[in-house]
Amino acid sequence: MSDLFADQELPTASREAPPDSAPLADRLRPRTLSEVVGQEHLTGADGAIGRMVAAGKLASMILWGPPGTGKTSIARLLADAVGMRFVNISAVFSGVADLKKVFAEARTAARSGQQTLLFVDEIHRFNRAQQDGFLPYVEDGTVTLVGATTENPSFELNAALLSRCQVLILRRLDHDALDELVRRAEGLDRRPLPVTEEARDALIASADGDGRFLLNQVETLFSVDIDRPLGPAELSDLLHRRLPVYDKDREGHYNLISALHKSIRGSDAQAALYYLARMLVAGEEPLYVLRRLTRAAVEDIGMADPNALLQCLAAKEMYDFLGSPEGEIGIVQACLYLATAPKSNAAYMAQKAAWRSAKETGSLMPPMHILNAPTKLMKSVGYGKGYAYDHDADEGFSGQDYWPEEMEAQSFYEPTDRGFEARVRERLEFWEQRRRELKQSGGAAG
Structure with a gap:
């Protein structure tokens, strides 16, 4: 890990430790960007965030990643790292009036030389009109916007807003990153977690990449009276697993x-x-x-x-x-x-090709000999004349031409040589050969 931020001076407010009564996740919140686990691809010297901090200037950005991966912590530490005023709002609880107040205060602060980093949690929950409301303030530098979302920005955020922000992807915390959080918790509490090594691994796996969830589980373990280390089964009885992140419409x-x-x-x-x-x-x-x-x-x-x-x-x-x-x-x-099963998309490709051809030639009349002739008039003008009933032909195959007169015969379906389709291919090749033979001999009707 780079020591890019090791000597970084932070504002006094960021150094204030939470009270002992605060949740463990708050007491272990990183104090510098170098303490953020699992996101070194962004916070390291060669990462996007590392380069911005080294330059002392932040671009507006969207932090996209699963829950519990450090989005809020990174936003706070970014403001500290470059000496910006930090404002935090949630799209769940804020409306237009709140945004107007934030922008007005940011403009006032800017006149006194204080730039504002506006962190918007769950930014995807703002509707399109509200998202558009950020544009003029981002463009003129009133605020540097840092939005956090668990949803794909391509689907949930306006293109205009996205074009003015860098999208930085936070990774799901891996085993090593989660294990580091457990070790920090043990150091803060000055005692080891009361579980066996196997149970420790099970605990980390149960977090499913969510650091906040893991620390809540650790806090529960530290809060109960356990006289001997718990094994995996006992741990499972005591704690619940994190439910998978899954929204049916996202x-x-x-x-x-x-x-x-x-x-x-x-x-x-x-x-x-x-x-x-x-x-x-x-x-x-x-x-x-x-x-x-x-x-x-x-x-x-x-x-x-x-x-x-x-x-x-x-x-x-x-x-x-x-x-x-x-x-x-x-x-x-x-x-x-x-x-x-054996695989073939020949029928699917045939459908697409046939639909495309139908759109291009959809008004062509089928040949007269295969038209139905339910009335005398239709028969008199040639409907159905010359139709060969295939069941009466040798091999049950007449070889007639069934395509519109203005259209060449097409080949939409090209079966593979896999599975049952290999037999279908043999049949199609046999019938095509018989058509050519009958045409050459003059025996094909139509």
């Missing part, structure tokens, strides 16, 4: 369903089952997952194994009949069937 939802679909497409049954479990354990609606599996059955497997579609529909029937949790076994079976 990026985590789309990331996992994308990972599930692509693992199936890549024939990795184990990974597919893992992402399926991630979604269902987090509370995803099973029927939503089944709809995506059914889509994968026709998009990525198709005619290579037509039974894939039947497996998905059967799984849906089973789930409707049994519900959770028994019906989820059917979803698992369908997922595994898809992941282990």
Whole structure:
């Protein structure tokens, strides 16, 4: 770790330690940027934040990362590092009146030579109009904006606001970073955590990358009377696991369903089952997952194994009949069937090609010999004349031309040589060869 910030002078306010009654997470809040764990790619000498602090000038930025990764701490320490006035608001509790007050105070401070760093927590919760309200104050330097969000800024923030900010991505805290937080807590409390090494690892894993959650768990362990170190099972009985971060209408939802679909497409049954479990354990609606599996059955497997579609529909029937949790076994079976099935997107590509051609040639009339002729008038003008009934032809194949007269025959569907589709390919090649032979011999009707 670089010592870029080791000798950094901080304002007196930042040196004030929280009272002993404060939560452990507050008492262990970093005092300098060098103490922030797990984000060295940003805070180190070569990181974006490290370079800005070294230059003594901050750009407006969006800190994007999971909960408990240090977004608020970094924002406070950034202001300290360059001697800026720090203002903290939350988009959950603030409105237009609050913002106007903040901007007015920032302008007053600027006239006395004091620049303002405005930290907006949960910035994605401001609506589009409120986000637009930041633009003039960011552009004229009234405030340096540091927004924090757990959601993908591409989806949640205005393009105009994003264009004026750097997006810095905070990483989920890994095992080493979380272990460092535990060691700091032990140092502050002057005693080791009352758990075995195996339980310590389990405790860190249970935090799922969230430092704040981990410190809350550690604080609970220090607050109870434990006469001997707890093992993993005893620890599990005492503490609860962190629930997975999963919002059904936000990026985590789309990331996992994308990972599930692509693992199936890549024939990795184990990974597919893992992402399926991630979604269902987090509370995803099973029927939503089944709809995506059914889509994968026709998009990525198709005619290579037509039974894939039947497996998905059967799984849906089973789930409707049994519900959770028994019906989820059917979803698992369908997922595994898809992941282990031969793959082909030939039908999917054929659909796209045929739809494109239909849009370009959608008014062309089919050839007269395959038009229906329910009236005498239609028969008299040639509707249906010359149609060859294939079942009466040798091999059940007449070789007639079924394309509009103004259009060349097209080839949309190109089956692979995998699974059942290999047999389909043989049939198509056989019929195409027979068409050519019948055309050359003059035997093809139409």
